[in-house]
Amino acid sequence: MCISFIGNYGDNAKTDSITKTTAAANQWSYFQAKSVKQHAYSLDKDVLSVLAPTAVDSARREELLKAYDAKIATYDKQKKDIGFGQKDAAGKWLDVVGDGKPVVSATQYEEEAEHGIKINDRCDLGACC
Numbered sequence: 001m002c003i004s005f006i007g008n009y010g011d012n013a014k015t016d017s018i019t020k021t022t023a024a025a026n027q028w029s030y031f032q033a034k035s036v037k038q039h040a041y042s043l044d045k046d047v048l049s050v051l052a053p054t055a056v057d058s059a060r061r062e063e064l065l066k067a068y069d070a071k072i073a074t075y076d077k078q079k080k081d082i083g084f085g086q087k088d089a090a091g092k093w094l095d096v097v098g099d100g101k102p103v104v105s106a107t108q109y110e111e112e113a114e115h116g117i118k119i120n121d122r123c124d125l126g127a128c129c
Helices: 002-051 058-083 106-128
Strands: none
Touching: 002 058, 002 106, 058 106
């Protein structure tokens, strides 16, 4: 009975680890989507900066450049939260970052998946001995 309990506990940890690995991959995809959008704004900013001064009203140009800079900065912050998250002083993951919305980082999911793999390995070792 103990061996079946250990085996079941290990299988549950393995399943949870697979789920966390998938969630981490999803978060990295979300990170990449933000990177693509950020790059598009950077390109728009570059194009705007090389246009002839008469092509765009100078006040409108400055307005657009400020808006693009703000968007680029926003994507930088979002990418950090998505990919790497934040920890408190004790090293515990923060569930809410940035704008108050819950964010679980890809790195956090990866750490949790690694923990589940270790549990599964110990349970497999314990069940076969």
